[in-house]
Amino acid sequence: MKGDSRHISPLIGRVNRSASLIISLYLLGSFTLHAQVVTATEYKIQAVFLYNFSHFVEWPTESFTDYYDPFIIGIIGEDPFGAYIDEAVAEERIKSHILEVERYNDVCDVRHCHILYINQQDPDKVRLILSEVADKNILTVSDTPDFIRWGGLIRFFTENNKIRLEINNTAARKKHIMISSKLLRVATVQ
Amino acid sequence: MNLRDTPIQRKLMSIILISCAVVLTLMCATYIFLESKTYREAVLRNVSTLAAVIASNSSAALAFDNTGDAQEVLNALQAEVNIQNAALYKIDNSVFVTYPAGTGKSAFPEVQPRKKYLFNGNYLHVFQPVMQGEEQLGTLYLKSDLKAMFRQIKGFGLIGLALMAGSLIIAYFLSILLQRMISEPIVELEKTAKIISEKRDYSVRAVKSGNDEVGALTDAFNQMLGEIQLQNSEILSFNQKLEQKVEERTAELQHQKEFVETIINASVDLVAVFDKEMKYIMINKRTHEYYATKDVDLIGKNLIEVFPQVEKSKMYEGLKNALNGVASHDPKYKSEVLNCTLANYYIPLRNINNEVYGVLTIGHDITNLVEANEKLEKVNAELMKSNRDLEQFAYVASHDLQEPLRKIQTFTQMLHETEDKEQIAKYYEKINQSSTRMKDLIRDMLNFSRISNSEDAFVETDLNRILQNLIIDFELLLREKNAVIHFPNLPTVPGVPLQLSQLFANIINNSLKYSERNPIIDITSETLTPEELKNLLKLDKEQSYCKIVFKDNGIGFESQYNEQIFAIFQRLHGKQTYSGTGIGLALCKKIVENHHGLIYAEAEPGAGATFTIILPLKNRKGF
Numbered sequence: 001m002k003g004d005s006r007h008i009s010p011l012i013g014r015v016n017r018s019a020s021l022i023i024s025l026y027l028l029g030s031f032t033l034h035a036q037v038v039t040a041t042e043y044k045i046q047a048v049f050l051y052n053f054s055h056f057v058e059w060p061t062e063s064f065t066d067y068y069d070p071f072i073i074g075i076i077g078e079d080p081f082g083a084y085i086d087e088a089v090a091e092e093r094i095k096s097h098i099l100e101v102e103r104y105n106d107v108c109d110v111r112h113c114h115i116l117y118i119n120q121q122d123p124d125k126v127r128l129i130l131s132e133v134a135d136k137n138i139l140t141v142s143d144t145p146d147f148i149r150w151g152g153l154i155r156f157f158t159e160n161n162k163i164r165l166e167i168n169n170t171a172a173r174k175k176h177i178m179i180s181s182k183l184l185r186v187a188t189v190q
Numbered sequence: 191m192n193l194r195d196t197p198i199q200r201k202l203m204s205i206i207l208i209s210c211a212v213v214l215t216l217m218c219a220t221y222i223f224l225e226s227k228t229y230r231e232a233v234l235r236n237v238s239t240l241a242a243v244i245a246s247n248s249s250a251a252l253a254f255d256n257t258g259d260a261q262e263v264l265n266a267l268q269a270e271v272n273i274q275n276a277a278l279y280k281i282d283n284s285v286f287v288t289y290p291a292g293t294g295k296s297a298f299p300e301v302q303p304r305k306k307y308l309f310n311g312n313y314l315h316v317f318q319p320v321m322q323g324e325e326q327l328g329t330l331y332l333k334s335d336l337k338a339m340f341r342q343i344k345g346f347g348l349i350g351l352a353l354m355a356g357s358l359i360i361a362y363f364l365s366i367l368l369q370r371m372i373s374e375p376i377v378e379l380e381k382t383a384k385i386i387s388e389k390r391d392y393s394v395r396a397v398k399s400g401n402d403e404v405g406a407l408t409d410a411f412n413q414m415l416g417e418i419q420l421q422n423s424e425i426l427s428f429n430q431k432l433e434q435k436v437e438e439r440t441a442e443l444q445h446q447k448e449f450v451e452t453i454i455n456a457s458v459d460l461v462a463v464f465d466k467e468m469k470y471i472m473i474n475k476r477t478h479e480y481y482a483t484k485d486v487d488l489i490g491k492n493l494i495e496v497f498p499q500v501e502k503s504k505m506y507e508g509l510k511n512a513l514n515g516v517a518s519h520d521p522k523y524k525s526e527v528l529n530c531t532l533a534n535y536y537i538p539l540r541n542i543n544n545e546v547y548g549v550l551t552i553g554h555d556i557t558n559l560v561e562a563n564e565k566l567e568k569v570n571a572e573l574m575k576s577n578r579d580l581e582q583f584a585y586v587a588s589h590d591l592q593e594p595l596r597k598i599q600t601f602t603q604m605l606h607e608t609e610d611k612e613q614i615a616k617y618y619e620k621i622n623q624s625s626t627r628m629k630d631l632i633r634d635m636l637n638f639s640r641i642s643n644s645e646d647a648f649v650e651t652d653l654n655r656i657l658q659n660l661i662i663d664f665e666l667l668l669r670e671k672n673a674v675i676h677f678p679n680l681p682t683v684p685g686v687p688l689q690l691s692q693l694f695a696n697i698i699n700n701s702l703k704y705s706e707r708n709p710i711i712d713i714t715s716e717t718l719t720p721e722e723l724k725n726l727l728k729l730d731k732e733q734s735y736c737k738i739v740f741k742d743n744g745i746g747f748e749s750q751y752n753e754q755i756f757a758i759f760q761r762l763h764g765k766q767t768y769s770g771t772g773i774g775l776a777l778c779k780k781i782v783e784n785h786h787g788l789i790y791a792e793a794e795p796g797a798g799a800t801f802t803i804i805l806p807l808k809n810r811k812g813f
Contacts, residue, residue, distance in 0.1 A: 045255065052253040055322040094323075165254060182250035182322075186259045 039080075045163050046143070046156055047084040050115060053139060053154070054094045056183035059114055060176040063137040064097065071097040074113035074138075076104040076129060077120045107132040118142040118152070126150065137175050148190050153177070166190065198376055202369035203362070210361040211354070218350030226343045233272075233314060234307060237334045240270060241318035245330040248278055248287075249320050252328040257287050264289035267332075274313070275333040278320065286328060301329045312336050375399040379408055392419040460532065460553035463539065468493045468509060471548060480528055480555075499526040505551075508536035512549040515540075522560065523553070530557040582757070590772070591631060594624035634773040637692065638780065651687045653680035653694075653738070657713075660694055664702075671702055677713035681736045683805045689781045696774040697801050701742035704799075712741040718804060726788060726804070733806045735787070740801040746793040755791060 050073055064071075071094045073085070089099035104110050107129045116138045120126045126144050130151050133140060140147075143156040148168045153175075155166040165187035172179050193201070244263060251260035260278050267273045267289055276289035277298045285295040301317060302308070308315040318330040382396040392415050398408045454461050455475035463472040470488040478484060487496075493509070494501050503526045508518050520534040532553035539548040601617040601624070608614060657677055661668070668675070675698070683690075701711050718726075718735035729735065747755065756779040778801075782789040786806055793799035 049254055052322075052327075055253065055325050055327075056250055092325075162255065162257075164256075180250065182247065183254070186250045186254045186256040 042158065042163060043080045044084045046117075047081040047088050049156070049163070049165075050081075050085065050117060050141060051088040051092070051099070053115055053141070053183075054099070056180040057139055057172075058178040058180075059139075060137055063114060065112075067096050069097060070100045072100050072102050072113040072115075074102045074104055074110060074116045076107060076110060076116060076118050077125075079103050080119055110138075113138055115139045115141060118144070118147075120144065123150075126152075137177055139172070139177055154187070164188065197373075199369055199373040202373055203365045206365035206369065207358065207361055210358055214354045214357050218347075218354055222343065222346045222350055225346045226339075229339055229342055230309070233334065233336065233339050234316075237273070237314055237316050237332055238307065238318070240267070240273070241316045241330055241332045244276070244332070245318040245320040248330065249322040249327050252278060252280065252286060252320055253322060260287040261289075261291055265291065270334075272335045272338055273332055274335045275331075277331045279329040279331065281326060281328050283329070298331060301331070309336070312340070372404070375404040375408065379404070379411060383411070386415065392422055458555075460551075460555070462551045462553075464493060464509060464549045464551065466513060466547060468513075468549075470496075477553075480530075497527050505534060505536075508534060509549050509551070512536035512538045512551075513546055514538075515546050522556070525553075530555055531560045532556060591628065594628040594631070597621075597624040598628075631773075634777070638773055638777050647686045648684045649687065650682055651685045651690055652682045653690065653715075656687060656691045656694055660691060660698065663695070664698060667702060671705070671709055673702055673705075673709040673711065675711045675713065678715055680713075680715050680738065681717075681807060683736065683785075683807060685785050685805070689784065693778050693781045693803070696778045697740050697803075700774055700801075701740065701744055701799070705742065705744035707743075710743050712739075714739045714741070717807070728788060729804070730786070730806070733786075733808065735804050735806050738803045738805070740803075741798060742800075743798045746795045746797050746799050748795055749793065752791050752793070756789070 054071060054073075073089065075081070075085070079085075085101050089101055092099045102113060110116060110129075110133060114137075116129075116133060118126055118129050118140060119142070120129065123144065123146065126142060126147065127150050130140060134151060139154065140152045141154045141156070142152055144150075144152070145155075145157070147155040148166050151168070151171055153168050153172050157164050157166060165183075166189075167179060167184060167187040168190045169179055169184060170190070193204075196204070244267065247266075248260050248263045250256070251263060264276050264278065264287055267276050273289075275293060275297065277293075277295075278286040278288075279301050280286045283301045285298055288295065288298065299315070302315075303317075306317055312335065314332075314334040314336055316330075316332040316334070318332070319326050320328040320330055378399065379396050382394060386392060386394050395412050395415065396408045398405050398412075454472075457474055457476055460477040460480060461472075461474040462470060462477055465471050469490055469492050473483075473485065473488055481488075494506075500506055504520055504523055505526070508520055511518050515538050517538055518536045520532075520536075523532045523534045525532055533556050534554075535550075535552040537550040537552070538546045539550055541547050598621050601620045605614060605617050605621075608617070657680060661675060667673075698711060702709050715736060715738045718737050722737075723729060723731060723735065756775050779789055782803060782805070788804040789801065791799055791801050
């Protein structure tokens with residue numbers, strides 16, 4: 001139910017997403033065109049980054065039910081990585097935890113995961129998802145521009161043709177998610 | 191210079207310095223080696239630590255592809271001047287970031303997955319995996335310059351060398367000071383020994399410097415010197431005694447030698463000693479007098495070299511026998527060198543081992559004795575001959591002289607018994623004949639016995655005159671017998687004219703007497719040739735002789751009587767056939783012998799006889 005209440009305005013979110021896309025197109029001009037060309041590469045890098053977060057971030061112990069509880073990277077929305085992410089995590093472990101990738105169509109499906117990549121064009125949907133997982137120790141990641149402002153923890157953005165990170169460390173601390181200072185150093189911290 | 195021959199001081203110093211140098215070198219080498227090792231380890235540790243820190247700091251940058259941050263992290267290496275290059279490699283080993291910024295990627299090596307570090311020349315290369323948790327995100331490469339390290343090691347080396355040099359200099363001066371402790375007493379000892387050996391002064395003593403081994407050596411040396419000094423003085427006094435004894439002995443020996451020499455030289459005999467090579471060793475004075483030599487002429491010289499003529503003599507044989515150990519005595523040795531006869535003794539001289547080392551020869555001069563002996567023998571022979579003659583004479587006289595006497599006696603008796611005048615006249619005639627014969631016998635015998643052996647009466651006698659006088663004397667007989675005498679010119683010889691006249695008379699008489707028809711006597715004369723002289727042994731080979739031959743045509747005689755006819759009272763025929771006393775030819779022989787000549791006869795019955803007389807042309811007095 002709770003989840004449902006957060007998904008109240010998917011239209012707005014969709015509008016927002018369209019608007020931001022439009023704004024982006026306006027602002028970046030030809031670059032956007034180029035960005036669209038390297039999109040596949042960008043997602044490939046993002047897949048690796050998602051995996052790498054597992055090394056630089058510590059979750060509270062209660063986020064694992066037991067010693068062998070898998071470490072789950074969840075993807076909500078359309079999966080932009082495809083096989084890349086599966087390859088990146090294949091047979092990898094975080095300490096004793098096997099890495100697994102779960103894909104969710106709806107925020108209701110998100111029950112237990114450690115990293116959640118939110119791929120939604122609709123800002124409302126993003127906000128809805130964020131609100132749905134706000135009380136869970138989940139490292140939320142997205143490339144939505146206002147993601148941090150909305151309470152997301154890590155946002156991907158492109159700068160000088162490179163993918164950069166924006167981190168909301170305050171929010172992370174509230175969720176008892178400890179982000180390594182090294183990671184913070186290479187990111188823009190809010 | 192050989193180390194063995196170097197002075198002990200230098201040896202000691204060498205030992206000290208070499209030991210110090212070796213120890214110091216080893217210590218410095220060890221120090222440098224350890225320091226280098228430590229330093230190297232420290233450098234490696236520093237760089238490794240640095241690499242670990244950098245790697246740790248750059249893990250997020252690698253993980254999230256943040257070159258700016260990575261560059262920033264690497265730029266922190268500016269604080270470490272020795273880091274020349276650095277690079278971050280991604281997990282796929284591609285170069286991510288380099289330091290200094292902008293360095294070409296080609297300047298970096300490929301990732302060495304196995305090696306963590308590598309010292310290569312002047313650089314240390316370190317590869318540090320960049321880990322996040324258990325995940326490797328990439329690799330950090332650092333290249334550290336080792337110049338500083340080498341500089342440091344060089345510094346250590348220089349310090350070591352300086353330390354060594356300083357230590358050796360100190361050790362040198364110390365060794366100069368310290369070696370004296372050992373060498374000085376030894377050198378002192380050596381100096382003392384040198385003084386002693388040079389001056390032969392055994393009263394010098396070495397000064398003791400301590401109670402160590404050298405001190406003990408010094409004591410022993412001094413003790414030895416004392417003993418040598420003592421022994422020396424003993425030897426000296428012994429030597430003096432010995433010398434005195436030797437002098438005494440020498441004098442004694444000299445005296446004995448002189449004594450023996452005096453005796454040997456006083457000897458009337460010839461004394462000489464030869465060695466095994468027949469070289470003269472000793473000759474006495476008497477021998478020198480005989481030879482008219484001196485010691486220098488003969489001593490040491492070989493007998494045969496000096497007198498080669500001795501080699502074939504009996505003396506040489508005697509010497510050889512004596513050298514073979516056989517003593518011999520030659521009672522009559524006619525010297526080959528001297529005109530004398532010696533009785534020689536050859537006595538082998540033997541050493542202690544009974545080996546012959548020489549010969550003693552003693553020669554006793556018996557020349558006078560031999561001469562006297564010869565004379566005696568000659569006289570004896572003459573005496574025996576005259577004795578024999580006398581015996582014969584006595585026999586013949588008793589027989590031949592008694593015969594006419596017996597006849598006279600018989601006829602005198604018969605005179606008494608007859609009255610017949612004719613008979614008486616006949617008996618008187620017989621008595622007269624016998625007395626005449628007796629008178630002839632006595633006359634001839636007197637003549638024979640009167641012939642003297644003396645040469646005092648010898649004068650130059652012309653044989654021609656002798657013969658001519660004889661022919662006058664024989665004139666009647668020759669005419670009566672119708673005889674002819676042919677004679678040549680005869681030589682003049684030394685002799686007694688009366689005896690030579692008797693000689694010729696008897697031979698002519700003999701020829702006339704023993705002939706049956708007209709006698710012819712051929713006389714020839716010639717000088718005796720050397721060839722003929724050689725065959726006639728009894729003659730003096732130095733003398734020249736004449737040969738006078740009387741050849742007749744008488745009855746001759748059997749050749750077996752060639753000798754017999756010259757014996758006294760020897761007649762081959764009866765008195766009835768041929769008259770004669772039997773003394774004539776014996777007288778001839780005696781006369782010829784008295785004149786040192788020869789007479790012999792050759793004949794054949796019926797073919798005449800030949801009498802040959804050989805007389806010297808000069809007598810022994812030289813005319």
